[in-house]
Amino acid sequence: MSSIVVRVKQKQIARLIAKGKRLDGRGLTDYREINVEQGVVERAEGSARVLLGKTEVMAGVKIEVGQPFSDTPNEGVLTVNAELVPLASPTFEPGPPDENSIELARVVDRGIRESKAIDLEKLCIEPGKKVFVVFVDVYVLNHDGNLIDASAMAALGALLNTKVFNYEYKDGEVKIKPGFTPLPLRKHPIAVTFAKINDTLVVDPWLEEERVMDARITLTIDDDGDICAIQKGGSGYFSQKQVLEAAKIAKEKAEEIRKKLKW
Amino acid sequence: MTPGDLLAEGDYIAGENTYKENDKVYASRIGLVDYEDRKVNVVALRAFYIPRVGDTVIGTVVEVGFNGWTVDINSPYLALLRASDVLGRPFRPQKNDLSKVLDVGDLVIAKIIAYDRAHNPQLTVGEPGLGKITRGQVVKITPTKIPRVIGRKGSMISMIKQETGCHIILGHNGVILITGKRLEDEQLAMMAIHKIDEESHTSGLTDRVTQMIKNEKAKRKGGS
């Protein structure tokens, strides 16, 4: 992306940010407009669609019965996958997941897993033999910046919307009974991503800002204000002071978003 | 000095293998720092060759193309030698089989006539002393150590030539060609050059290398 028009815009963005303003009129720590719709895919056990500005991400949850991992025989299994589908951006190509979609999935996974949002022990059917496996699939539909925060919100929204089918376990067989139970969720981790542009931190970077940034950092905060995941990305660096500053701001923003979404 | 070491602060110029940021000069390569007035240089102990127009280089042909050869000159960039340069006249691809003139694996001494950020270096062999190498041994050392092989006022290189009776050509790209009457003479010169490569940052080297060569020659006479 090296056309002259793009370069001019980049300089404009950098200059404005140095003055504390952003091209779309936001303050340095303002999020774009957030819209969350749940239950958009009826065939999935849970689903949600998030619009963060123009970034659009959909997440679907499917539940299956499977085997637990050998080192956690009493726990259900959580697995998160992300797809940067080609229709979402001219820069996404069809093919197996690349390092960006793998990183995205793993960061979203970390937030949910490390905050212990899902009580995995409640998903155990028979220890060591049968557990529920929760598949969270994140589908990026339009890339206009900050896929991490939007994907984390979509994943959480889908999980909050998820209903596990009732069952009867007899003679080593899982028999589905009528009715559903909501997935046991005890925390609501929120990911907050910053971009560093010319030594200034901005929250929720949109696509044009991502193109100009030196580096980004994401902090995932749980309901108690504790940090459960951090990921620095991009080929730049942060100072120790900037990292701690980001942590403070992330804590506030996460609380704001939880209140706004009533999570 | 290692990369990132602070060398100077204030009104200094960043010289070889250094860089300046916010009024401070830092080292960018492993090496020995050298202060030249207000200019700070680092003599790198480890570096690779970046082509410079006018340099004499020794390279190996790695590919025969339609209108020239690709030559490995011990640099991140491969160099090009045009057929028209070697044959001294325009040529016809069907009539002249270029691999008969220079084939893959052949060694050449050439001069760099063009190089910039957007293009690979171009070579010429159209000057006396340049062209295909038919005999001798080739040694590779870190290019920044070539001046040490030359020595003060050529003292080191003349001594080696004298003691071993070999003809030695030093490529700016760190590749050295040694041609002697016997293989043993060539090997003796190679030993001397390896010693210089390993101990280039110490002093009294010329004497030690001379001593080493003399000891080696005595050993060979004594043995049989």
Added chain:
Amino acid sequence: MSQKVEKLIDKKGLRLDGRKPDELRPIKIEVGVLANADGSAYIQQGKNKILAAVYGPRELHPKHLALPDRTVLRCRYHMAPFSVQERKSPAPSRREIELSKVIREALEPSLFLEYYPRTAIDVFIEVLQADGGTRCASITAASLALADAGIPMRDLVVACAAGKVDHTIVLDLMDAEDKKGNADVPVALMPNLNAITLLQMDGNLSLEEFEKAVNLAIEGCKKIYAMQKEALRAKYVSIKEVEE
């Protein structure tokens, strides 16, 4: 709790391997260990055994992957099948792909990418034996390999992790502590520029605990940086004789 909780820090305040909370594992570093690579380094940190090699800058083929105005840095973090308790498949796992990315992003800020257009610098990391903190040890070795290859750098990059184990902030977690502990914070640093080039975290930390962990990790980084410099000196500068 259905399982017995194993104590990771005993009554004397010592960890499973006898270390104090702010103590590093024994570290051994050697530079220039591979003959074919342009630059290389080997690190042993506790039971970790990691080899890093650098090839380049060299022309990039296929040409359409090359950038006209700068070098492309490529990094491959890979674990040998015999490096862990349960044999690991040689195929790159999602974890290895993510680590390859974050390690590359940790090393990139130290390089002058604009110096060598249309080339690639390849960094290969092979974990021969793993015991926690491999990404940090890998970065420490890879940065030395880059310097050994004679590639100009702004600074060396050094990395170290800190974390929380049994309510105590500790330095340089080994695998058992990482798996059973409360948090792991790997940090990579360009020490002379005080620039953090890698920062990740998984677990649970309050803001105060996080600040303590980052500070401790950076202290650890500075100690390992001294060892990096020593390893370079050992390879490149023998005892200097008196100038005549």
